[in-house]
Amino acid sequence: MSRIGKRPVALPSGVTAEVKGQTLDVKGPKGTRSFTATDDVTLTVEDDGIKVTPRGLSKRSRQQWGMSRTQIENCVTGVTEGFKKTLEIQGVGYRAQMQGNTLKLALGYSHDVDFTVPDGITITAPRPTEVVIEGIDQQRVGQVASDIRDWRRPEPYKGKGIRYQGEFIFRKEGKKK
Known part of the structure; x- marks a missing residue:
């Protein structure tokens, strides 16, 4: 189990996120970033933030789980702080x-x-x-x-x-x- 992937990515005030299929668009005060996840994970936007969940228990889906969450967190950090x-x-x-x-x-x-x-x-x-x-x-x-x-x-x-x-x-x- 990924300890990193379990935590949702918090969205600070002024940042909006939108999921279209496997693509996540993040808009903030510094600009817009998008991230396309692999088919091994599912992206959902909830009240507390962006949640990443694996679609199976294969090794690849567990690897993509933590990596995708980290990439999304970097997108959020980039559009807020840079x-x-x-x-x-x-x-x-x-x-x-x-x-x-x-x-x-x-x-x-x-x-x-x-x-x-x-x-x-x-x-x-x-x-x-x-x-x-x-x-x-x-x-x-x-x-x-x-x-x-x-x-x-x-x-x-x-x-x-x-x-x-x-x-x-x-x-x-x-x-x-």
């Missing part, structure tokens, strides 16, 4: 700045890296060494943060590069004489 990832840039001369809809990154290459901001994502650079990525879709926010980080991953000797806020980089000792 998701946010912060990247830190460390290194001499490494910096970031926004120019219109493009993030310009100076990362030690012979040219600046231009990253176009995708739809539904908001990127800000409050400081030259900090990039904040926000949006209502947790997966897209994480993917954009990962794409930006891939331009210059932190290296283990000096720690230079782009890292997530609070990320620990295992440091290696340099060669000895």
